[in-house]
Amino acid sequence: MTERTTETPRHPAPVVVVAGALYDRGRLLAARRSAPADLAGRWELPGGKLEPGEGPEEALVRELREELGVEVEPGERIPGEWPLKPGYVLRVWTARLLSGEPRPLEDHDELRWLSRSELDSVDWLDQDRPAVAEAGLRLPER
Numbered sequence: 001m002t003e004r005t006t007e008t009p010r011h012p013a014p015v016v017v018v019a020g021a022l023y024d025r026g027r028l029l030a031a032r033r034s035a036p037a038d039l040a041g042r043w044e045l046p047g048g049k050l051e052p053g054e055g056p057e058e059a060l061v062r063e064l065r066e067e068l069g070v071e072v073e074p075g076e077r078i079p080g081e082w083p084l085k086p087g088y089v090l091r092v093w094t095a096r097l098l099s100g101e102p103r104p105l106e107d108h109d110e111l112r113w114l115s116r117s118e119l120d121s122v123d124w125l126d127q128d129r130p131a132v133a134e135a136g137l138r139l140p141e142r
């Protein structure tokens, strides 16, 4: 039998994808993915992968700046963690729009601000639905 000299973890730490429940004036931002093909046309909370050494709130601020061209202030984490493709998990933070008007600069082809009563009006990615429900409960009045 060969000795193992280096330990390979059976379950390496998953890649964390951070997404934002972005609020402005009592509405939540929904973003329609333009790629990859199997996700295109479905709606999500915008975000992306944590980079090495980056904190989740820091990653959220960076991703929303890159994808939407806005500055945001992260708020609380929405409790829970949702599996994406194997090796990836989704974590969601609330965030408040500080400046800029979101534009679909990267990854999306349409954006929509939804009031509480409109939350079910778009075809959310399955993995985002629990977080969207929680985000709706936390939607500020204005």
Ligand code: CDP
Pocket: 017, 018, 019, 039, 044, 045, 046, 047, 048, 049, 050, 084, 085, 088, 090, 107, 125, 127, 128
């Ligand atoms: O921008 P970056 O390449 O870092 O990440 P991304 O491509 O936006 O997201 C990484 C993965 O997480 C993709 O498979 C997305 O579909 C998924 N994702 C998701 O399922 N729900 C979200 N709210 C955000 C990302």
